[in-house]
Amino acid sequence: MRVRVYISGVHSGPNPSSGVGIARSLREAYPNSELIAVDYSNSSSGIHFDVFNDVWINPSWDHIELQKHAQTIEQLLDRGDYWLSSLDLETVWLANSLKSHKNLLVPPSLAIAQTSKPIIPASDSLPFNVPPFISATESDWDIASFCRKHGWNVWLKGPNYEAFKVESWQKFQVIRDELSTRWGTNELFLQAHISGHEESVTLVAYQGNLLDCVLMSKKVLTDIGKTWSASIQPTNEPLTSAVKEIVSGLGWTGGAEIEVVRDTQGRCWIIDWNPRFPAWIYGATIAGSNMPATLLEVASAIPYSRRKLTTLEFTRIVYEIPVLKSFPLPALPEPTPKGYNLVSKHPSGMSSLSAKLNRPLPHSQIGSLPKGILAGIREEAQFWQSCHTPSRIILRQVQKKQFEQFATLAESLSITHDITINVAYSVKTDPSELFISEALQHGMLVEAISLMEAQKAVACGYEKHGIVMNGPAKWWPQNQNDLACDFKVVFADSVEELQSYIGLNVKRIGIRLRPPFVISRFGIPIGQYDVFQSLVHTLKEFPNETELAIHMHIASSIYGVKNWDYIFKDFVSWCASLEHLAKMKVTLIDLGGGWFPDDADMFLFEALNEYTQVAKAQLEQLREIIIEPGKALVQSCMILVTSILEIRNLGDTRDVVIDSSIAELPMVKYQPHRLLIWSNNKLQILGRGVDRILGRLCMEDDILSFGVGFPATLKTGDRIIICDAGAYDRSMSYEFGTGKIQS
Numbered sequence: 001m002r003v004r005v006y007i008s009g010v011h012s013g014p015n016p017s018s019g020v021g022i023a024r025s026l027r028e029a030y031p032n033s034e035l036i037a038v039d040y041s042n043s044s045s046g047i048h049f050d051v052f053n054d055v056w057i058n059p060s061w062d063h064i065e066l067q068k069h070a071q072t073i074e075q076l077l078d079r080g081d082y083w084l085s086s087l088d089l090e091t092v093w094l095a096n097s098l099k100s101h102k103n104l105l106v107p108p109s110l111a112i113a114q115t116s117k118p119i120i121p122a123s124d125s126l127p128f129n130v131p132p133f134i135s136a137t138e139s140d141w142d143i144a145s146f147c148r149k150h151g152w153n154v155w156l157k158g159p160n161y162e163a164f165k166v167e168s169w170q171k172f173q174v175i176r177d178e179l180s181t182r183w184g185t186n187e188l189f190l191q192a193h194i195s196g197h198e199e200s201v202t203l204v205a206y207q208g209n210l211l212d213c214v215l216m217s218k219k220v221l222t223d224i225g226k227t228w229s230a231s232i233q234p235t236n237e238p239l240t241s242a243v244k245e246i247v248s249g250l251g252w253t254g255g256a257e258i259e260v261v262r263d264t265q266g267r268c269w270i271i272d273w274n275p276r277f278p279a280w281i282y283g284a285t286i287a288g289s290n291m292p293a294t295l296l297e298v299a300s301a302i303p304y305s306r307r308k309l310t311t312l313e314f315t316r317i318v319y320e321i322p323v324l325k326s327f328p329l330p331a332l333p334e335p336t337p338k339g340y341n342l343v344s345k346h347p348s349g350m351s352s353l354s355a356k357l358n359r360p361l362p363h364s365q366i367g368s369l370p371k372g373i374l375a376g377i378r379e380e381a382q383f384w385q386s387c388h389t390p391s392r393i394i395l396r397q398v399q400k401k402q403f404e405q406f407a408t409l410a411e412s413l414s415i416t417h418d419i420t421i422n423v424a425y426s427v428k429t430d431p432s433e434l435f436i437s438e439a440l441q442h443g444m445l446v447e448a449i450s451l452m453e454a455q456k457a458v459a460c461g462y463e464k465h466g467i468v469m470n471g472p473a474k475w476w477p478q479n480q481n482d483l484a485c486d487f488k489v490v491f492a493d494s495v496e497e498l499q500s501y502i503g504l505n506v507k508r509i510g511i512r513l514r515p516p517f518v519i520s521r522f523g524i525p526i527g528q529y530d531v532f533q534s535l536v537h538t539l540k541e542f543p544n545e546t547e548l549a550i551h552m553h554i555a556s557s558i559y560g561v562k563n564w565d566y567i568f569k570d571f572v573s574w575c576a577s578l579e580h581l582a583k584m585k586v587t588l589i590d591l592g593g594g595w596f597p598d599d600a601d602m603f604l605f606e607a608l609n610e611y612t613q614v615a616k617a618q619l620e621q622l623r624e625i626i627i628e629p630g631k632a633l634v635q636s637c638m639i640l641v642t643s644i645l646e647i648r649n650l651g652d653t654r655d656v657v658i659d660s661s662i663a664e665l666p667m668v669k670y671q672p673h674r675l676l677i678w679s680n681n682k683l684q685i686l687g688r689g690v691d692r693i694l695g696r697l698c699m700e701d702d703i704l705s706f707g708v709g710f711p712a713t714l715k716t717g718d719r720i721i722i723c724d725a726g727a728y729d730r731s732m733s734y735e736f737g738t739g740k741i742q743s
């Protein structure tokens with residue numbers, strides 16, 4: 001009896017579907033079977049492969065009549081043919097639209113629902129962890145916080161397809177927009193990257209009976225992480241039994257691939273459960289597990305003879321095949337800036353089907369603000385309701401609380417650890433007299449990066465020995481490095497600068513280190529052997545009694561708080577090595593700034609206790625630790641009040657033009673800002689939505705928010721309050737689009 005199998009999804013490229021591998025496996029076991037390639041575009045390259053007896057190209061998912069297509073497939077199944085899908089969303093659609101049928105070799109829809117990312121409930125009893133994640137419908141503020149926590153080493157993933165490394169706030173916003181438009185859903189999520197080796201548990205089952213199960217370990221990957229070469233082995237107990245039980249509970253039919261990452265400690269992290277065979281499935285056939293044939297054997301009761309096992313490893317190659325006369329290559333389209341007809345662009349049209357199947361999830365409409373900031377804003381209501389816009393307001397209570405928190409922490413840690421802990425306010429972050437004076441009143445030092453900043457601090461009442469000098473051009477504009485003796489401590493940014501202080505008779509000399517593997521333009525790159533050697537030589541030229549101060553400044557807002565922790569501990573070991581090699585006493589370490597306000601509250605304050613212990617344990621002569629917060633002190637205490645100039649109605653969404661711009665808010669590309677609206681005499685915190693806020697500038701990139709939900713009462717003249725607009729949003733703001741120019 002000749003068995004006929006329809007196999008959908010046969011594209012073969014750098015990101016292939018599994019149809020070709022399934023067909024090769026079936027052809028090997030059932031030489032006389034009739035295998036029909038199904039796809040939804042004639043650009044699917046596998047249709048030309050001679051493993052198939054016939055080809056059935058359907059209209060694209062945009063044009064196909066889903067109900068009619070379902071009926072046609074049902075008729076095929078009823079006449080005794082089989083259907084094996086290798087397209088995830090077609091599988092989902094078939095499971096939802098057709099009654100279960102013994103010849104339909106896809107899992108039931110309830111079972112598929114148990115495999116949804118990122119939690120993948122079906123895997124609950126497996127010894128796998130779920131990597132940390134957050135839904136992309138959460139507030140921008142919370143999303144950015146998640147990214148900083150994981151050092152921006154996070155993936156933005158669609159519910160079924162695609163994953164992109166996020167890397168920065170700006171990139172996140174662009175990819176979020178792209179993915180949700182392409183897949184017609186906002187059901188995206190961010191997930192922390194797990195470093196490790198990629199493996200997968202691949203299985204086949206029929207009506208809840210597990211038929212076979214293997215473990216695949218990737219050996220060579222393509223640049224988008226697809227398998228190129230791999231090894232196969234049987235799964236061990238107790239994993240096999242656990243899989244067997246799950247499959248039985250789900251009533252699974254068909255193939256499945258459970259993707260995991262095995263980290264350096266051997267823990268497995270689950271990242272996906274695909275409801276179909278993987279594209280490399282013929283690799284398992286080579287290794288003696290012909291899963292498509294085993295499935296067909298059980299479904300059809302026609303036995304096949306197993307091949308002799310030769311090897312457990314496989315690799316891919318690229319080879320050319322003739323194009324079918326009946327399906328000549330499509331005409332060349334217009335070239336686009338990204339090239340044309342890229343083979344990596346998948347032709348199966350899953351994004352169109354996704355848009356048809358998905359209903360958008362609601363955004364988290366509710367924004368939030370800490371009580372203190374909200375209270376501060378309410379206190380200033382009279383001002384922001386009537387002031388000229390755009391206008392910046394300092395929330396004094398918020399500011400005082402931040403300064404107090406740091407000062408109190410430093411004091412209590414000093415007592416606990418019997419060591420001086422000092423806070424040095426970074427002048428460049430916002431050089432306002434108010435903040436410098438507040439720092440003075442709170443018993444803080446200041447940190448300056450130029451003589452002019454130092455002079456400003458002196459004008460505000462600082463003595464020179466209350467000032468830390470840092471940065472690459474600290475004596476600009478006078479170029480007088482003999483001033484170094486006057487300051488609290490001066491950190492040389494290079495070996496050359498350090499050499500310039502020899503013979504000055506400084507009591508204590510400072511250096512800024514660039515730890516190995518940290519990408520920075522600052523500090524002495526101690527990972528470079530010759531530089532390290534020359535650093536040690538230079539230090540030895542200072543008189544014996546000169547003390548050594550060492551600085552590191554790695555922005556945790558970019559590197560992530562976890563990585564900051566590693567880098568700090570590594571830094572302390574380097575300090576100990578230098579102390580030993582240069583035969584100098586390290587009496588002071590300085591930990592720089594770069595802390596986002598929330599992260600300072602949530603992580604730094606808690607960790608400083610441990611950091612002090614770690615430093616004291618390795619540096620016996622240590623007497624003082626300085627931290628140099630800038631934005632952690634002053635970013636959240638400032639708001640920018642703006643007015644709405646125009647509301648543009650665009651169907652379901654609105655574009656709102658305001659009288660402010662990236663010139664007043666230069667950090668808008670790098671971090672989110674919390675927003676409030678004053679409309680109809682009501683002050684509301686804005687949550688996410690589909691409206692955009694456009695700046696006043698005639699510049700393409702002057703977009704202040706990509707997705708916010710305005711109230712229905714919105715009208716021109718309403719005020720938008722932009723929070724978190726202190727620090728660099730103020731000090732780096734510039735004149736633009738006003739006719740004025742700096743001389």
Ligand SMILES: *Cc1c(COP(=O)(O)O)cnc(C)c1O
Pocket residue numbers: 426428429447449470471553555592593594595628629630631632727
């Ligand atoms: C800018 C700077 C700081 C402050 O950085 P923030 O990101 O504002 O916390 C601290 N130390 C040095 C040496 C700096 O250059």
